[in-house]
Amino acid sequence: MAILIDETKKVLVQGITGREGRARTKLMLGMGTNVVCGVTPGKGGQDVDGVPVFNDVPEAIRACGEIDISVVFVPARLVKGAAIDAIEAGVKLVVLVPDRVPVWDAMAVAKCATKHGASFVGPNTLGILSPGRGSLGMIGGNAESAKKWFKKGSVGVISRSGGMTSSCAYYIGQAGVGMSTLVHVGGDQVLGLRIPDVALLFEADPETEAIVIFGEIGGSQEEDLAALMNAGKVTKPVVAYIGGKAAKEGTRFSHAGAIIEGGKGTHDGKIKALREAGATVVDAFGELPEAALRTLKTAGIAVGS
Numbered sequence: 001m002a003i004l005i006d007e008t009k010k011v012l013v014q015g016i017t018g019r020e021g022r023a024r025t026k027l028m029l030g031m032g033t034n035v036v037c038g039v040t041p042g043k044g045g046q047d048v049d050g051v052p053v054f055n056d057v058p059e060a061i062r063a064c065g066e067i068d069i070s071v072v073f074v075p076a077r078l079v080k081g082a083a084i085d086a087i088e089a090g091v092k093l094v095v096l097v098p099d100r101v102p103v104w105d106a107m108a109v110a111k112c113a114t115k116h117g118a119s120f121v122g123p124n125t126l127g128i129l130s131p132g133r134g135s136l137g138m139i140g141g142n143a144e145s146a147k148k149w150f151k152k153g154s155v156g157v158i159s160r161s162g163g164m165t166s167s168c169a170y171y172i173g174q175a176g177v178g179m180s181t182l183v184h185v186g187g188d189q190v191l192g193l194r195i196p197d198v199a200l201l202f203e204a205d206p207e208t209e210a211i212v213i214f215g216e217i218g219g220s221q222e223e224d225l226a227a228l229m230n231a232g233k234v235t236k237p238v239v240a241y242i243g244g245k246a247a248k249e250g251t252r253f254s255h256a257g258a259i260i261e262g263g264k265g266t267h268d269g270k271i272k273a274l275r276e277a278g279a280t281v282v283d284a285f286g287e288l289p290e291a292a293l294r295t296l297k298t299a300g301i302a303v304g305s
Helices: 019-030 057-064 076-088 103-116 143-149 162-174 195-204 221-230 267-276 285-298
Strands: 010-014 034-039 051-054 069-072 093-096 119-121 127-130 134-137 152-159 179-184 210-216 238-243 280-282
Touching: 010 019, 010 057, 010 076, 019 034, 019 134, 019 143, 034 057, 051 057, 069 076, 069 134, 076 093, 076 103, 093 103, 103 119, 143 162, 152 162, 152 195, 162 179, 162 210, 162 285, 179 195, 195 210, 195 221, 210 221, 210 267, 210 285, 221 238, 221 267, 238 267, 238 285, 267 280, 280 285
Parallel strands: 010 034, 010 069, 034 051, 069 093, 093 119, 152 179, 152 210, 210 238, 238 280
Antiparallel strands: 127 134, 127 179
């Protein structure tokens, strides 16, 4: 299995006729994603790489049937409207790729998602990739490279950094460890699915046997994961690296969600919480692949694809 995306999910692309929409639709198709339709207001009747384009989400659903996932490639100021249109039309997972989405807009999307029993990933997410099954967003670079670098297996990867999601997968794969799904939760302060939420999805996935985390300073995502581990709700082995060791209070590390404020979200605090909960936390990113491999072998878990 995999979480969030596999070859059975029907995917809609909002903003499909734009530059990013076109390029990333081609990538997703190349990864095996079942992209069934796209939406760009005023561009209905066109197609992108054989994918039909409609003027709005309800029209797309009437033509193509129920949609599982929408991936949003529109300017930041239009993200709220696009996401709410998809959620209100019945789409249960929305992936918000753009950065610089206003915080109040992200909060409005969160309120709408809660009301309709939907989920979203992002904003400011590179996306989600299940090797050999499909991808959402712009993760993977290009289909041929992704198929070579990202090996199918039993480890779930969760990252707060877009670039480091791919780096984690690449180096862990080079160590011979296969992955079920890679998830970049996004880099903003207000997010949809966070590290602990994704960890629970991996916990429920029978084919994911261990979880690798690329965490960062700021916020409480890593501490919240540690709380789930202490409560026995996440029982699978967790291997983690926390970035931002040298950052001081008030300094933003890479993006808006990675900032220490009021003494909370510190590097040391996150490491302490995770280690006390039983996670293996490495001091250097380069140690992550070997630590993942060692943890899996200790647990008697097969590491190949």
